[in-house]
Amino acid sequence: MEITFRAKNVALTDDDKSQIAQKLDHLDHLVDGVARAEVSVREEKNPRISEKELCEVTLHTRFAVVRAKSAGFGVMAATDKVIEKLEHRIEKTKGKLIGRSHPHHRLPKAPEVVLDADGIDEVALLGGAQIVKSKSFAIPSMVPAEAALQMQLLSHDFYFFTNHETGLPAIVYQRDDGDVGLINVNGD
Secondary structure, X not given: OEEEEEEEOOOOOHHHHHHHXXXXXXXXXXXXXXXXXXXXXXXXXXXXXXXXXXXXXXXXXXXXXXXXXXEEOOHHHHHHHHHHHHHHHHHHHHHHHHHHOOHHHOOOOOOOEEEOOOOOOOOOEEOOEEOOOOOOEEXXXXXXXHHHHHHHHHOOOEEEEEEOOOOOEEEEEEOOOOOEEEEEOOOO
């Protein structure tokens, strides 16, 4: 597993890095195919925050991207909390993936749709602000329930995908009442 470390306001020693790498290797038995891990550690300078050290880990596996973030009274304490969260999310995801592998739930795989920002020649103005950064993503084709799972794994409020049922772009989002909403985008 390839591990990338980033630190802000915290000095990570080689011993800290090896301990974190050892704990992440422990997750490898839960998921086959963890290709890459990104570890970000920082210390908050706000005196009102008691648990100042924050740790965020993003795992890139062959079936999903799993992210967790936690705070603690030290780098290793924050890391331990993140590892626990990752274990929980991986176990939850594995259960959902196994449930979906039932023959009644299998759908034919659709080709990936690539969202490409090339071809934008003008600078767009939004209330006096300019678009200064542009990204391109591969938009996967999946059913809305799978998109909601990906949204939860990434700890995001929304997830953009191609609805496998309609073949059109769609968005799932976290509602204030705790449920998940679906927005289907049509060509009209």
